[in-house]
Amino acid sequence: MATVDVEGVRKSYAGREVLSEMDLRMADGELICLLGPSGCGKTTLLRIIAGFVRPDAGRVVVGGADVTRLSASARRVGMVFQSYSLFPNMTALDNVRFGPRVAGLGKPEQIQRARELLDLVGLSAHEAKYPHQLSGGQQQRVALARALAVRPQVLLLDEPLSALDAKVRAQLREEIRRIQRDTGVTTVLVTHDQEEALSIADRVAVMNGGRLLQVASPATIYRAPSHGFVARFIGSGAVFSGVAEGGQVRVEHLSLAARAAAEHAHGTPVQIFIRPEKVRLQAMGGAVPDGAVSGEVCETIFLGALTRVRLSVHGTQTPLNIWADLASEHAEAFQPGSHVVAQWDPDAPRVMAGGDTAD
Amino acid sequence: MKAPIAWVFIAAFLVVCAVFLIAPTAMLAVQAVTDDDGLTLQYVATLGEYRYRVAFAHSLYLSLTSATVGVIAGGLIAFAVLKPDAPRLLRVVVTSFSAVAANFAGVPLAFAFIATLGSLGMLTTMLKNIGIDLYAIGFSLFSITGLTLVYSYFQIPLMVIIITPAIEALRPSWREAAENLGASSVQYWRMVGLPVLAPSLLAAWILLFGSAFSAYGTAYALTSGNISLVTTEISAVLSGNVSSEPQVGAALSVGMIVVMVLVLAASHILAARASRWTVKS
Helix, strand or coil: CCCEEEEEEEEEECCEEEEEEEEEEECCCCEEEEECCCCCCHHHHHHHHHCCCCCCEEEEEECCEECCCCCHHHCCEEEEECCECCCCCCCHHHHHCHHHHHCCCCHHHHHHHHHHHHHHCCCHHHCCCCHHHCCHHHHHHHHHHHHHCCCCCEEEEECCCCCCCHHHHHHHHHHHHHHHHHHCCEEEEEECCHHHHHHHCCEEEEEECCEEEEEECHHHHHHCCCCHHHHHHCCCCEEEEEEEECCEEEECCEEEECHHHHHCCCCCEEEEEECHHHCEEEECCCCCCCCCEEEEEEEEEECCCEEEEEEEECCCCCCCEEEEEEEHHHHCCCCCCCEEEEECCCCCCEEEECCCCCC | CCHHHHHHHHHHHHHHHHHHHHHHHHHHHHHHCEECCEECCHHHHHHHCHHHHHHHHHHHHHHHHHHHHHHHHHHHHHHHHHCCCCCHHHHHHHHHHHHHHCCCCCHHHHHHHHHHHCCCCHHHHHHHHCCCCCCCCCCCCCCHHHHHHHHHHHHHHHHHHHHHHHHHCCCHHHHHHHHHCCCCHHHHHHHHHHHHHHHHHHHHHHHHHHHHHHCCHHHHHHHCCCCCCHHHHHHHHHCCCCCCCHHHHHHHHHHHHHHHHHHHHHHHHHHHHHCCCCCCC
């Protein structure tokens, strides 16, 4: 297996920059997820690593060797495509042994290797089936086995689960993780599904507008986003622009409790970010405590064990919404139209430099 | 469309088939084996005569050759213009030209070729002026080779039109997957591209074969019947140039039908093998 280094990679199409000065280091055996909205450049980066796209600048180093100028066929980088892309004229077994076959391995070795991998993905019983006879999940498993058959230094997965239904997606996600751990292959997975990224990756690289915004463990990405976009894109929560004032952030005339604001110079523009699970609600009754806000419940969304409540904060010129996750059995008291007080532990909000909430 | 309305159209289609295809075919078959005295095989037996054997041989040669040339040349042209890096204008020009050329046959096509490649044709004369005398080195537009060339003129564009959707259906990610797995371009085409295209290529070849086998106007206008084809022989029989026995024409027609049925049967077997991986309804 191998490390992967993306160094200063840039790419433009027709004058439009889709990747700007990208630097990313991947450790040997690591599973890293490139996460971002459609058009953020994550697939372009993956295709540059695969060798299908030539960068305008920068280089790609795999296992210490500069592969930037190598063709895709010479890189020993396995790839699983979003649309499976199994060869329709070949059985599952023939698809998996395609790589060993073109590499000139003897037929017995090809078949043995293909069968081992079909066994690894749990499809031994389906080796004689053609792609159209397999379900989407099975096809993607075959595609995974096919990519691994060439013993790649790096495995690239381009939104491999996006075409599958939720149940199969969850199963296959766990299976990809198991297989990645079993094989120890350095893996890059592209997705726009944050749940997928957070649940499977060793590290998540959040991208937007062709830039890498934050690369960190899933827990860090969730708990301590370093950028307003990351905060909004991962999970749910409220992000407001304001000004740091000691242990509070002032948003218009409101003062929101946030101990982390003290790390920023008094009066500097910041963004405050609060996760819904950190927000507590109580019925309005008298004065609003210092650092809390009052508001009106606008809507409730039943999510099973939890109910998500959207609160419109009172008395601001710009409409501000705060989300709160409540245990569903406690949420019945907060029906739309009811007036409530929202508060949180002052240590809960994340405070980031910069007052603009735009991407 | 609601089912009853759909059935009306299907029924109308079946009626047209029965009246204009099945009934005439049956009548030809009956006519080929009957005379005033009842059943006879004498007209079918005439198909073994030298002139008719030659006609069938010429028709088969012309159809096989021009269909094969059409499939190869038309397939390569379609592939070239559909490549992602090919200029879009080129594709528009080739598609438009193909749509016109595929339907440009009969007497006008024969005249166009006589004016170009006839013994006094424009291109023939130009080549002669630079020292290349086509007719001196054995070429003749009015030979079976010349006919093959002329037939290719409409077979190649016809192939371009037929095969374009099939080539467009080849997913770029198949090629990328093959490349990613270490395959060369030749390996991709040998192991994936051509096998996937095989059913379409076979179907196109059959269509081109049938188109050439049943063509009449171009061949007659070009050779005035000097090169005997089954279609020109049927015309000669029906117009009374050779005999006044329409049953011979019927027997020749039945012979053509038999050839097409055999070719279709063979292609069906090959297509079943080539497309065993496709979705069966």
